[in-house]
Structures are given as structure tokens and as C-alpha cells.
Amino acid sequence: MKPLAERLFNMIEEQGWKGSIVSISHLAELRNAIIGRYEDGLIEKTLYRKQLGFFSFDPPSDLSGANSIIVVAIPTPQMRIVFNWQGNRIPVIVPPIYISYTPRTEYVQALLAKWLRHEGYSISKPRLPLKTLAVCSGLAEYGRNNICYVPGMGSFIQLVAVLSDLPCDTDPWREPKQLDRCQTCVACIRHCPTAAITKDRFLLYAERCLTYHNESANDFPDWINPLWHHCLIGCMRCQTACSENSEVKNWYKDRAEFSEQETGLFIKGVPPDQLPDETYAKMKSLEINEDYRLLCRNLSLIIEQGRSKS
Numbered sequence: 069m070k071p072l073a074e075r076l077f078n079m080i081e082e083q084g085w086k087g088s089i090v091s092i093s094h095l096a097e098l099r100n101a102i103i104g105r106y107e108d109g110l111i112e113k114t115l116y117r118k119q120l121g122f123f124s125f126d127p128p129s130d131l132s133g134a135n136s137i138i139v140v141a142i143p144t145p146q147m148r149i150v151f152n153w154q155g156n157r158i159p160v161i162v163p164p165i166y167i168s169y170t171p172r173t174e175y176v177q178a179l180l181a182k183w184l185r186h187e188g189y190s191i192s193k194p195r196l197p198l199k200t201l202a203v204c205s206g207l208a209e210y211g212r213n214n215i216c217y218v219p220g221m222g223s224f225i226q227l228v229a230v231l232s233d234l235p236c237d238t239d240p241w242r243e244p245k246q247l248d249r250c251q252t253c254v255a256c257i258r259h260c261p262t263a264a265i266t267k268d269r270f271l272l273y274a275e276r277c278l279t280y281h282n283e284s285a286n287d288f289p290d291w292i293n294p295l296w297h298h299c300l301i302g303c304m305r306c307q308t309a310c311s312e313n314s315e316v317k318n319w320y321k322d323r324a325e326f327s328e329q330e331t332g333l334f335i336k337g338v339p340p341d342q343l344p345d346e347t348y349a350k351m352k353s354l355e356i357n358e359d360y361r362l363l364c365r366n367l368s369l370i371i372e373q374g375r376s377k378s
């Protein structure tokens with residue numbers, strides 16, 4: 069009989085995913101990678117509070133004898149949604165992971181829980197920095213854009229983790245590693261509209277990242293040029309510019325099309341409960357975690373750009 073961890077990773081690979089397992093003793097290093105940098109003043113205060121404050125680096129209280137952290141990368145395409153407006157069909161991209169983010173996480177965690185339960189083990193759901201975990205577990209490597217890449221999947225992945233009492237016999241933990249390709253490349257620096265990626269340090273200036281701002285309901289700072297927005301949410305510039313993504317960068321799933329009338333309702337910001345039933349159902353079926361009003365605002369910006377170009 070093959071060792072348990074090997075059988076677990078066979079099951080993960082049968083799903084088309086890739087995974088790794090490290091000892092739970094590395095919670096301290098994960099803490100230091102984030103909180104250490106924050107305490108050294110390298111992470112901006114507001115961004116830390118809003119985006120990173122939810123992490124927990126303590127052993128789980130709902131799982132005694134936790135031994136390991138399992139991390140999985142799931143290949144995830146971009147989604148394309150078509151909006152009809154003033155006689156034009158306008159395809160708008162939703163970057164990988166935004167659509168069905170929570171159901172995908174829950175599905176992966178439930179499958180791991182079921183498989184492990186059958187073998188006599190349990191899981192707990194962590195709140196950990198998943199890129200640091202994926203890279204230090206050997207599953208992924210960092211690009212200069214601070215996004216992580218898995219061989220054969222590029223950066224078009226969603227990361228999911230669980231804590232488990234499954235023993236971790238071989239521990240592949242390592243120091244963070246950068247893609248070799250970055251040694252001779254600066255494409256993401258050149259294509260990043262906001263100068264969030266720089267040569268002066270590896271750590272992203274995340275407070276400048278367009279995604280940080282268009283995921284927020286706050287007004288945009290003055291220095292953001294509205295023409296920079298090109299996705300319904302988030303930004304794809306540093307991922308599509310990257311040669312490491314050449315195999316996946318044209319991977320889209322067409323998800324929905326909204327008529328001229330429906331698009332008009334979104335642009336006006338008509339509240340979800342006042343949308344026609346069919347439009348509401350279509351919008352809900354997208355399973356985008358983000359706030360509806362925020363998506364309407366971002367869509368208006370993209371449509372407005374089309375107008376200013378024509």
C-alpha cells in the first residue's frame with residue numbers, strides 16, 4: 069500500500085489540481101513573513117488592517133493534535149461577460165478566482181475533509197497567507213509581481229488550504245523562491261499601470277495596486293487614471309504581460325451576456341432587488357463575491373472608456 073500522503077496527492081492530481089503538505093510547526097515562519105514585515109514598516113497600515121488583519125497563526129482550536137498544513141492549487145480561468153451597450157457588444161473580463169471563489173474553496177475543503185475522514189483524520193479551516201504557504205511548501209514560485217506560479221498552470225490558480233492531523237512525514241518547507249525567468253525580465257513592471265511593482269524592492273507596494281482600489285467602495289484616489297480600469301474587478305496587466313502565462317493567458321470561459329436594457333440598469337446602479345427577476349438570477353448565478361454596487365461602478369468606468377475612445 070502506498071503511503072497515505074502519496075495517495076492523497078494522487079487523488080488531488082486526479083482532480084487536475086496540485087498540492088503540497090508541510091508541518092504545522094511552520095505557522096511561526098508564516099507569522100514572521102507577514103507580521104514581521106508589518107512591524108518593520110514594510111506593509112502600509114490601512115492595507116494591513118483591511119486585508120491582512122484576518123490571518124491567524126495559532127494552532128486551530130477546533131482540531132486537537134494538528135500536524136500538517138495541506139495547500140492546493142486549482143487551475144482557474146478568466147471569465148468573460150458580454151454587456152450590450154449603444155449597439156456594441158462589449159466583452160468584459162473577470163480575472164481568475166473572482167467567480168465562484170467561496171464555493172470553489174468550500175468544494176476543495178469538503179473533498180479533502182471527506183477523503184481524510186475516510187482514513188481516520190480531520191481538518192480545520194485556516195486563515196493563512198496562501199501565497200507564502202504555497203511557495204514555501206514547494207508548490208509554487210513567486211513572480212516579480214508577487215503573484216505565484218505553479219508549473220503547467222501559470223498564475224491562473226486559486227489557492228486553498230486546510231490544517232489536518234494527518235502526520236507530515238516528509239516536510240518540503242523551503243525559503244521563498246522566485247521564478248528563474250524574472251532574472252532577465254521586467255515585463256510586469258513595465259505593464260503595471262500604477263507602479264505597484266518596482267525594482268527597488270521585491271515586496272509589492274500593494275497599497276498602489278489597482279485591484280486594492282477597485283475592490284473597494286471608497287472613492288478612487290486622484291492619482292488613479294480611470295482609463296487604467298479594464299476588468300469588471302481587479303486587474304490583469306501583470307499576469308497577461310508575463311511569458312510564464314503564455315499557455316494560459318487566452319483561457320477564458322464565457323459566462324453570461326446582458327442585453328442593452330440590463331446593462332443600462334447596471335450603469336444606473338439600480339439596486340438588485342429592483343432588477344427584473346431574470347436579470348437578478350443571471351447576475352446572482354455569476355457567484356461574484358464582490359459587492360454589487362462596486363461592480364456597477366466599475367462597469368460604468370469601462371463603458372465610459374469605450375465612449376471616450378470612440
Ligand code: B12
Binds near residue numbers: 271
Ligand atoms: C490581501 C490580498 C490581496 C491584496 C494585497 C496583495 C498583496 N500582494 O499583499 C490586493 C487586494 C491588492 C490583492 C490583489 C490581488 N490578488 Co489577492 N489576496 C490577498 C490575500 C488575502 C493575502 C495576500 C498576502 O498574504 N499578502 C501579504 C504579503 C506580504 O504577502 P505576499 O504578497 O505573498 O508577499 C511575499 C513576497 O513579497 C515575499 N518576499 C519578500 N521579499 C522577497 C524577495 C524574494 C526574492 C522572494 C522570492 C520573495 C520575497 O515575502 C512576502 C511574504 O511572504 C490572499 C488570500 C490569502 N488568504 O492568502 C489573496 C490572493 C493572494 N490574491 C490572489 C489574486 C488572484 C489576486 C489578484 C491577481 C487579483 C486580480 N487582480 O485579478 C491581485 C494581484 C495583485 C498582486 N500583484 O499581488 C490569489 C493569488 C493566486 C496566485 N496565483 O498567486 C490569492 C492567493 C487568493 C486565492 N485564494 O487564490 N490581493
Ligand code: SF4
Binds near residue numbers: 211213249254257312
Ligand atoms: S513578467 Fe517577467 S518579471 Fe514579471 S513575473 Fe513574469 S517573468 Fe517575472
Ligand code: SF4
Binds near residue numbers: 263
Ligand atoms: S494587478 Fe495590476 S495594478 Fe496590481 S500589480 Fe498587477 S498590474 Fe499592477
